[in-house]
Amino acid sequence: MKLLWVLLVVAVIIVVVFLLYRRIENKLNALPGLPIADIDLRQVPDGTYTGSYAVFPVRVKVKANVSDGKLTDLTLLEHRNGQGKEAEKILQNVLSSQHLQVDVISGATYSSVVILKAVESALIDQKIR
Structure with a gap:
C-alpha cells in the first residue's frame, strides 16, 4: 500500500x-507573434522612463530617455536570459531607427522580443525613473 x-x-x-x-x-x-506597438515618439513627453517585461525564463528591465521626440538613450537595467545575450544589440537598432519595428536578433528571438516589449512598456506607460 x-x-x-x-x-x-x-x-x-x-x-x-x-x-x-x-x-x-x-x-x-x-x-515571435506578439505585436510591438508603433509608438509615435513625438507624442512621448521628454523624460526618462523605465519599463519591464517578462516571459519565464526571460526578464528585462530598461530605461529610456526621450528628448524632443527622439530616443536619446536606451539602457538595459536587467536582462535575465538563457541563451539570449546577443539580443542586447537590439537596443542600438532601436536607437538608430528611432522606432520599435526592427528585426529581432537571429538566435536570440525570445530575448529580442522581450527587450522590445520592455521598451514599449517604458514608452507607453511612461513610468518616470
Whole structure:
C-alpha cells in the first residue's frame, strides 16, 4: 500500500512538471507573434522612463530617455536570459531607427522580443525613473 502511494505521488509530480513545461514552452513559442506597438515618439513627453517585461525564463528591465521626440538613450537595467545575450544589440537598432519595428536578433528571438516589449512598456506607460 505504501509503495502504491509513493508511485501515485511520483506520477502526480511528473504530470505537474510536464504541464508546467508545456505552459512555459507555449508562452515562449507565442513571443515571435506578439505585436510591438508603433509608438509615435513625438507624442512621448521628454523624460526618462523605465519599463519591464517578462516571459519565464526571460526578464528585462530598461530605461529610456526621450528628448524632443527622439530616443536619446536606451539602457538595459536587467536582462535575465538563457541563451539570449546577443539580443542586447537590439537596443542600438532601436536607437538608430528611432522606432520599435526592427528585426529581432537571429538566435536570440525570445530575448529580442522581450527587450522590445520592455521598451514599449517604458514608452507607453511612461513610468518616470
